[in-house]
Amino acid sequence: MTRLPRIRAKRSSASLKDLASKLNHTKALIVAVLLFAVASPLTAEEKTDRIIVHKHARTLDLMHAGQVIKTYKIALGSEPVGPKARQGDHRTPEGIYVIDNRNANSKFHRSLHISYPNAADRERARKSGVSPGGDIFIHGLPNGYGFVGAAHRARDWTDGCIAVTDQEIEEIWRAVDNGTPVEILP
Numbered sequence: 001m002t003r004l005p006r007i008r009a010k011r012s013s014a015s016l017k018d019l020a021s022k023l024n025h026t027k028a029l030i031v032a033v034l035l036f037a038v039a040s041p042l043t044a045e046e047k048t049d050r051i052i053v054h055k056h057a058r059t060l061d062l063m064h065a066g067q068v069i070k071t072y073k074i075a076l077g078s079e080p081v082g083p084k085a086r087q088g089d090h091r092t093p094e095g096i097y098v099i100d101n102r103n104a105n106s107k108f109h110r111s112l113h114i115s116y117p118n119a120a121d122r123e124r125a126r127k128s129g130v131s132p133g134g135d136i137f138i139h140g141l142p143n144g145y146g147f148v149g150a151a152h153r154a155r156d157w158t159d160g161c162i163a164v165t166d167q168e169i170e171e172i173w174r175a176v177d178n179g180t181p182v183e184i185l186p
Contacts, residue, residue, distance in 0.1 A: 077160035087133030109140030140169035
């Protein structure tokens with residue numbers, strides 16, 4: 001944590017200038033670090049060994065060796081609270097899955113299939129007498145709508161999928177292999 005310089009009761013104009021200079025330098029450094037962390041693209045060599053989705057925070061973390069290598073802001077299913085319970089409920093599932101397939105020619109700009117439903121999801125749906133649904137993906141924007149960009153995150157709009165921008169799905173596509181675990185948290 002950055003320590004701020006002490007401010008004494010009696011100050012000369014020179015010490016006020018020094019303080020202002022130090023504070024501006026600290027602010028500039030913090031902004032630069034944050035911009036680099038948020039805006040820096042992944043390198044071709046960076047591979048992910050786990051994906052963690054935080055539904056409440058609307059973020060997707062790409063992980064490697066227990067460390068976050070990149071965080072993306074996301075949109076979810078149009079009914080984002082609670083786990084997916086049945087087909088057509090517009091909820092994003094919660095649980096542990098894997099990326100089990102990829103589609104470069106989907107109706108969205110690239111899509112990575114999540115292995116929902118798992119055994120627990122199927123059993124829960126069976127007990128409720130409903131279909132658990134499926135076709136849950138991490139994907140870009142609908143084809144032809146890439147210009148919407150980050151504005152798509154203004155509201156949750158998918159049928160239960162996890163949506164990012166087209167540029168972001170390109171990065172994720174390169175960084176994630178089939179078989180990568182996906183943990184979706186409330």
